[in-house]
């Protein structure tokens with residue numbers, strides 16, 4: 594369990610103060626995966642640095658299973674940091690070391706006996722599906738395999754928390770899915786508490802149990818995936834169930850009101866539009882639609898255009914009575930996109946940076 598309470602980080606830029614984190618509070622239960630999504634400059638990297646104690650928060654607290662990290666003395670920082678495994682966008686492996694040598698590195702740093710290191714490294718490589726790759730060098734591995742080595746290294750110190758900073762942003766879609774499945778599997782098997790920093794909504798969709806939207810240092814939306822996805826006013830819902838921009842279809846309905854409708858759970862099983870068309874005796878055109886299963890529940894997001902003579906207020910009331918979120922919309926409102934939050938991809942994939950030191 595990781596708990597962040599009222600975390601604040603202020604940087605001094607010359608005479609100016611920059612508030613990078615402003616009262617961030619979140620809590621992630623053991624065995625679950627929390628996604629943090631946000632635009633560039635939102636404070637994601639600052640949050641990572643505060644969680645890994647690379648940066649001291651200005652105020653507020655971070656605790657892991659009840660142990661307060663922010664009050665740890667400098668001499669104990671290394672030990673505290675070992676409770677957090679870090680997975681980076683580029684695996685940051687040491688080129689001069691084999692897969693086994695990379696995974697061994699954090700264990701060598703704390704002077705683990707040699708034979709213990711050997712068995713532990715074999716265990717870890719097996720855990721991430723890399724049995725038989727002990728002696729391969731990073732240059733001989735695919736991007737996905739390198740990330741697996743990075744994950745094995747992050748797990749070497751038996752951490753409670755896995756902190757993944759854009760773990761799949763440098764991978765192709767198929768490899769992304771593989772790595773996310775691995776992270777999900779490890780979360781359950783090892784009962785880890787996992788935070789994934791990402792700008793990709795697909796990552797959130799595939800593995801996160803809950804999600805926070807970070808904006809200008811503040812968490813502006815958060816919740817279980819199935820809760821945020823059911824609310825039309827939520828930016829996260831709009832990004833989870835994106836609708837393409839659309840133009841009114843030329844023809845009979847061209848000047849009618851446009852509605853956005855979001856239904857979930859039981860209401861997703863009802864023939865809602867047919868109900869509206871029958872009840873009000875009007876025609877309806879679907880302009881755009883998105884249907885997803887999130888967290889085991891079905892969600893649908895539609896943009897529809899009603900006949901010009903439709904009684905909009907009555908239709909909205911009819912839908913809301915049935916537990917369906919609906920509101921008048923612009924025909925072409927685009928879905929929010931967090932892609933500009935992507936960190937630069939030109940960072941070299943290597944470097945002697947090691948892992949959990």
Ligand SMILES: Nc1ncnc2c1ncn2[C@@H]1O[C@H](COP(=O)(O)OP(=O)(O)O)[C@@H](O)[C@H]1O
Nearest residue numbers: 604606611613632633634635636637638639640
């Ligand atoms: N070391 C620093 N000194 C001064 N300002 C910083 C420092 N690190 C980050 N900032 C500022 O804090 C804000 C959040 O940055 P960052 O955490 O890097 O955002 P993100 O990772 O979401 O893009 C930005 O306005 C950034 O300019």
Ligand SMILES: [Mg+2]
Nearest residue numbers: 637638639936
């Ligand atoms: Mg960043």
